[in-house]
Amino acid sequence: MEKKFEEPVYKPNISPLSIDILRQISLILKGQDNECLYSFVHKSYESLLVVEGWVWKVLSSGYFDEWINEEHYQEFFYAVASFNKNLIFNNDDIELNVKAALLLSVSTDQVSSIFKQIDQTDNDNEMFIAVASLWFDNHSCFIHYNPPAHAFPITDHINQYILHNYILCKQYKTYLNELSQSMISQSVFTAKMLFYIRTCSFSIFSYINPNTHKILCTADDLVHWIRDDYLQIVHIHSRTVALWSKELLGCMTQLISFVGGLCWWDGHSKKQIKVLFITEQIIYDHIEDLIRIIDYRPFHKEMKSVRSNDETSIMDAALMILMRMVQTENISWFFRSNVSIQNALSTLGEEALYDEIGLSVYGILGKVLSDEQLKKLKIANNMGGFFFNMLEQAWRHPLKKYRQIRIEHLLQGNYIII
Template structure:
């Protein structure tokens, strides 16, 4: 296989688009990809670097070559299989193959965006989205010079621009025509937002991005969009779903960049009336059942991004303004959260659903709903994973954050009983030496 691929790589580098090369990649499956990568790593590195270099060149030289475009799409499909493979392909191998090794390639691509052919924009979006999926899986790579440079440029040259606002304002109408959804709009609203959203949640201190600027620049348009389209989910196209999901994700992550900067909420919803309107809009989105069916544990798809961001937004807004009693008594959100906690295959969404329920339900309601065992079992699973992980995090969530969440519940009789039944007091004792809040939990449980 490696000899055949190595011969075909030579033709690729000479701009000869071999059908045999396309066939080799099309035949790769989730079952074959591990051995294929192991045997052909050297050639694959050459091919992946070739792809980035080609995208950075004047696209007019190759954009109309049918086999060239087909190979890009086949290679993208292969790259997604590579990211989703968790059965033997090492993280370092994924990074070696997928992260561009030359910052000039990034610049060459971005310089062509504003005047490019739709076909080119589609390919660039696929390649940058692949990086975002990879970073979501392997968070440490966001600190590499290449990724820092990319996100700096996406923010400065695309998000903080009148063109981004123009595309966002296009979404004001409740009945949108499909013609407004162009490849360039997709790049701005989905691809750029996705990359910055993933980045901001990692709380980097190295990136010279002030999230407050994003909030001030986009909040008014964001709020108008969400208040309109939280009533129109039945008519959403896939393109609209993608735009809305990633815009909400960007605004949400901007609010809590580098910590819980909840004061940023006041820039989005400067009055009490708007706060309630925003909350009800998010509840309508979270409660839309068809979205629940597409939440994915494998791929951070549009529905997963949307539900993740809306739940975080809701949870922290309700906590900031102390609206738990209002939410539990005046809305159907608790029922929705319980359903999501039971069916979601994506653990972070389950965690926020359970955490939200714990925040808004009274002790009496927790007992009536009979959810304490499920909640505690999931929580202890998450806490133990974080404690045993070298970074002392679970899905980028720190142990102190997990412990603070449990502290608010630990005085509840039902939670105390469940903790004892699961025999987790020794775990909190072990954590005491490193996290003083664990001692507070033990005290509350006693």
């Protein structure tokens, strides 16, 4: 396999590459499943570095415009992006430094060139924006799912630019206003709009989450900036979840994730919740809005064991906000008095494959319900075993973590349940 992959990769660097070379590389990358990914990456590491570097070179140069409308080039870029996503979510075998070298084989000048092309295009549905978004999305996935122990300079460069040029700008607000309408035309979801709302929101969420980066504004600033639009968007569209398009789901997922990340910015302060919810009634309304989304059963059927799709991500994000609410506000009575909320959370906990979702569900229920209410839930018997399994794995981990969850958070959750 290694020799077979090297042959097309190390062909002379002709621009554009031949269709035959593109097909060969695409087919080989598509054939790498989880079982063979570790072996392939380590045997073909140098060749993969060439491919990853070449893609960034193409995205940051003038080459792209000549090829983008050709089917085989599009297939190639999507094949590489899909391979990279699988690489990110291979959590057990491939070393973090190997992933970082492959996924971050890009310079700040190249990233700046990509942003410049996005800024200068007059076509809001330019294919270049859609393809570039895939690479920024994978970067965000990598930072979120494999949080580094130190900050990467390229990550700082990407997110400082995104924050000041795409998030804190008039155009972002314009797109939020379009999303706050009860009826949204599908034509609203252009490649550029999705880049601003979905890709850029996800990028900042992943950036602030590991607490390894410094950002040149406060959580309060960002909450103030997005609060009114966010609350209205969720309030309106939580009532019509069954009608959501794939594009609206992606936007809702990343907006809720963005706000959830802001609520957990420093892990201790209650200020963000106070800024986000300025009255008690807004808190109760938002709980009900998020529960309507959580209780949409077709999303449950699409949930994965990793945060790799919108259905899993939106559940995780909504629970992040609910967990922060119950930790900082005196609202347990609201959950205790509402059986439908209890049932929605309990059902999600039963069906969740992603451990962080289970942890949040159990943590929320353990915090707000009485012992008698907990014992009546179907999932009550699973709680203890669930926590002890995660604690054991976290204790054995060199960083005392289970995936991204620090052992002290697990102990806090375990204390609540037991």
